[in-house]
Amino acid sequence: MSKIDAPTIGQLSILAAHAFGPRTALRYKRHGAWHTVTYRQLADAVDRIATGLLRLGVQPGDRVGLFAETRHEWTLCDLAIARAGAVSVPVYPTSTPEECAWLLDHAAARTVLCDTAARAETAATCPGVKTVIAFEDEAPAGCRTLAELRNTVPADTDRQRLDSIADGIGTGDLSTVIYTSGTTGRPKGCMITHDNWRAAGTAISALLDGLGDGEEVYLHLPLSHIMSRTIQFVALSHGAALAYFGGDIRNVIAELAEVRPTILPSVPRLFEKAHAAVKDLPPQVVADAIGGRVRLAATGAAPMDPAVLDFFASCGIPILDTYGMTESTALMTANLPGDIRYGTVGRPLPGVEIRIADDGEILTRGAAVFAGYLDNPEATAEVMTDGWLRTGDLGELDADGYLTVTGRKKDLIITATGKNIAPSALENALRLSPHISQAVVIGDRRPHLAVLVTLDPDTVTAWATEHNIPGTWPELARHPEVKALVQAELDKANARFPPVARARALAVLDRDFTVEDGTLTPSLKVRRNQVATRYAALIDTLYGTS
Structure with a gap:
């Protein structure tokens, strides 16, 4: 069977x-x-x-x-x-x-x-x-x-x-x-x-086509997250094997070589870091380094650099960008093997309907849409209209049905000049840099955009060592050459957008966001309001006020 x-x-x-x-x-x-x-x-x-x-x-x-x-x-x-x-x-x-x-x-x-x-x-x-x-x-x-x-x-x-x-x-x-x-x-x-x-x-079986005997899924993402949990159930329904990481995220690459999985669900950051480490190696060496059997990787949460996607595709590992949320019980859309369009999150999966509301919000309907919020009928009514789930995301459908997610509706910035800007586009462009961990664009009721950036400790420390720049982590974050490095990344990202959507001011923070300080949720999403409050004085200096 x-x-x-x-x-x-x-x-x-x-x-x-x-x-x-x-x-x-x-x-x-x-x-x-x-x-x-x-x-x-x-x-x-x-x-x-x-x-x-x-x-x-x-x-x-x-x-x-x-x-x-x-x-x-x-x-x-x-x-x-x-x-x-x-x-x-x-x-x-x-x-x-x-x-x-x-x-x-x-x-x-x-x-x-x-x-x-x-x-x-x-x-x-x-x-x-x-x-x-x-x-x-x-x-x-x-x-x-x-x-x-x-x-x-x-x-x-x-x-x-x-x-x-x-x-x-x-x-x-x-x-x-x-x-x-x-x-x-x-x-x-x-x-x-x-x-x-x-x-x-x-729906997800279409993404994992061919799952069955001899197939193995490597799990390192939280099972408390809807995506990992759905993959868990689907793998067991198809008679595949689940392999669990040993508990130390630093050992993931080594464990992949031991497990030799065929399916690898992960996050963009893992592939971006792996690319930075192995981009000069022959494709077969890269494929063998993660077991030699990975036939597809699935990711979501943020778009990936096409250069990274091309590199892993050349290694025989297509990375499939997907889109979903808890309320839709995991995936709504996905790029599929042989049907990939960069910059999009693919087309609707079987049983899923997608349409775009007049205000640009992505709506979805189907049997996978959740039953509502526990003991919160008011919140349920806010997101459900005639069977359609209001995702809270903004997006566009092209003529072929591929979906592009452009931002969160509630995160829209309205500048002092009345321009509506989705900050996630510039933030995602900045996070493509191996040197940047997090980026938060600000500018609501301000004359222009600015951005707060946190650094990736591994890549920035290696870069500083290579350039003979000593210092503690806070000292590195304040070093002029590190600031110039990040400014160059911002200039590159800014060039992709019209002037109104570019950040004119930059601050490099000397610590990353964490769950403990309240700037990240337990699922590691940035809490914008808490970031704005914690760094209010710094933000004022970016606009010449105090």
Whole structure:
């Protein structure tokens, strides 16, 4: 069998075990060695954990938190929560204790599964949380361990209960609540149903055409993110293997050579950094360095430099730019193998409709569109009109149906001269530079645009060493030659835009944005308002005021 069609996520592990039994389902690295889990072993582990959850008092429909980095236990617990008929509530591993507490309280999650003792301690202090289960054996006092659940042996009555629960879950029932980034306020809980997952799986299967036995997906992006999670379910539905990174992002390239995956979902920054490091090597050497089997890579969040795309294509690795959001249950559009148009995010995937509103906003409709925001009908009504989801993004459709995303509607800058400018275009152009980590364009009610830039520590440190420029990191950020380097990058980016959309002033910051200082969300999106507040005095100097 090449594919299964599980009506609900709770039935996925059992149906996959019947269809793909001895195949490798999961691979993970521990203490320097790779370990495998077959589809049969996966189903057994899921049933044991699900039985353990039920014996701890979890009921069908309960919301269960999942606060962990990407690792194979995340998948086991995700499937087990669904097998028990409960609703999973992922928490970004970068969330602060305050963010975690608010989210779990809003979701009314009483049980939380965590990877580390530190996260278990955080979850245990959250109001309303009654049971905390840690992946690691050294759990804080009062917490359970995942090993306890995995050692649970389901009796016949337990299996009958699991099957009865599965039969009672409808495809339109709630499967998960995934919270948005909250760049301008509190996160909102997106309600995703089993029908949403099935529709999203159909759409993304077009991107991952050919997925099946012998194929392997390397996962290093957060499974708390909708894209990684959808790919996880689709891979298991097709009998492919999932390989999980070892936990250190610095080892990703080395692990790719060990895993030899065929599918690589990632972010533009990884490919841009890889390109800077290997651009002078022969294509086959580059392909072999990441295992020699990668047949496609998928990315999103920001456009990529065509030169980078061309380079990896010459290595036999097409990088496919995609577009999606939590509310659409992952992908709406994608460039596909053999159907790539640079500068766009491709055409609508199967089952997805896209149109552009009169004000330029991208609208989408289809079975994958979410069921609304948890306990927030007002916010739901703001984004849903006659079945169409208002994405909040601005874009254009060309005559062939390819979509270009031009910015966020709420981020539009209106200058003192009344010009409307989407800042993301210039920001994305600047982030194409290997020396720049983040860029935030400002200029609302100002006479012209300015930009705040943070530096990429790896490439700028290497550049400074090459040019014999000593100093600490803050000293480098203030060094005239570093400022000149960044100014040259800004000049190059500015040249792509009309004068009104160019930044005339530049400030290089001596620290990057972080979740801890409030300038990044847990999903690592920039919080513009917080950046503007934190650097208000500096911004005033860019305009000659104080």
